[in-house]
Amino acid sequence: MTTPDEQETWTIAELADAFDVTHRTIRHYEELGLISPERRGTARVFHRRDRTRLALILRGKRIGFPLEEIRTIIDMYDETPGEEGQLVYLLDQIAARRADLEQRRADIEQTLRDLAEVEDRCHADLRDLRGA
Template sequence: MHNSRVPETWSIAELAAEYDVTLRTIRFYEDRGLLTPERRGTTRVYHPRDRIRLALILRGKRLGFSLDEIARIVDMYDAEPGEEGQLVYLLNQITHRRQELEQRRQDIEQTLQDLAEVEARCHADLQALRNSKE
């Protein structure tokens, strides 16, 4: 018995439904070169690599990265560097991206603390107003 396992594939509609995006969004990422599905006639066939790349793209968008930044990150994920220069470059890029994300994390934490303080003051002011009306 021969076990030839065919890799799982997805249609554009399946990916769009899974990630809750429009077909137009996926086609836009294709036009930008971020996704490269296989073409079977007029049908797009997405492989696991495309699915992973789409997840990374959408995560990057949620984090506020530009499409150019996302492209660099996604390409790093995909890269199969073979020589020392490529590896050094990739490691430098990873370090740089990590520093950016750590700074964003600190900025988000600070913003959340600031919002909590403003929220607490608003609740206190609202309670004081309600108490003064009694």
Template sequence: MTTRTPAPATSRTWSIAELADEFEVTHRTIRHYEELGLIEPERRGTVRVFHARDRIRLSLILRGKRIGFPLTEIRKIIDMYDEQPGEAGQLAYLLAQIADRRADLERRRQDIEDSLRELATLERRCRADLRDLTHT
């Protein structure tokens, strides 16, 4: 029996089904990101072959979506890695986007807390009015 040396991680490929299962998304979602040019799998006939770069980009896309970035911003952030000023520019831009997103979420949280307080006040008043109506 001969021992095979494992191939480097960068030569590993994935099928659309494997990525869909791993990231818990539909095949349609992955194809949509491909149509938008966010990922660029190799095509072997009708089969899509995803390389490490595609897998990393898909991971970044989904992370960006989870924290509320629109696809246009996600594309810009991801594409900046390959363009000037490269990773440093990408990180600086991302930090600015994070600050904007955080501020937006903080505003929303305050709005939700204000609404919950108003609902609690209204609920107390309604319960008191109902109690007064049923005890008279």
């Protein structure tokens, strides 16, 4: 029996099941040119390259990259500056994403502190109004 790693091609249903995404999601990535399955009549036949690109797209989405950024990163592998340039660019994007998330975390923590302060004041004011 052939394992998914040994398979040469996949149908859209097989990829959708393997990555737990909808057929529509895969077709959307195809429409955007992020993956390019072979067409046999009306059937889409996905090769290892498509499967790898789909895995990279989904990983990029999970860590918060927009699709255009994912396209840039993935396409760099096949173009100049190649894999090394791709990795350097990706590291820069990771650093920027991390900095953005750290700032968001700091903003959320400050907002939570502000809410706690307002809540405490509301409770104190309510106690004063009730004469407790």
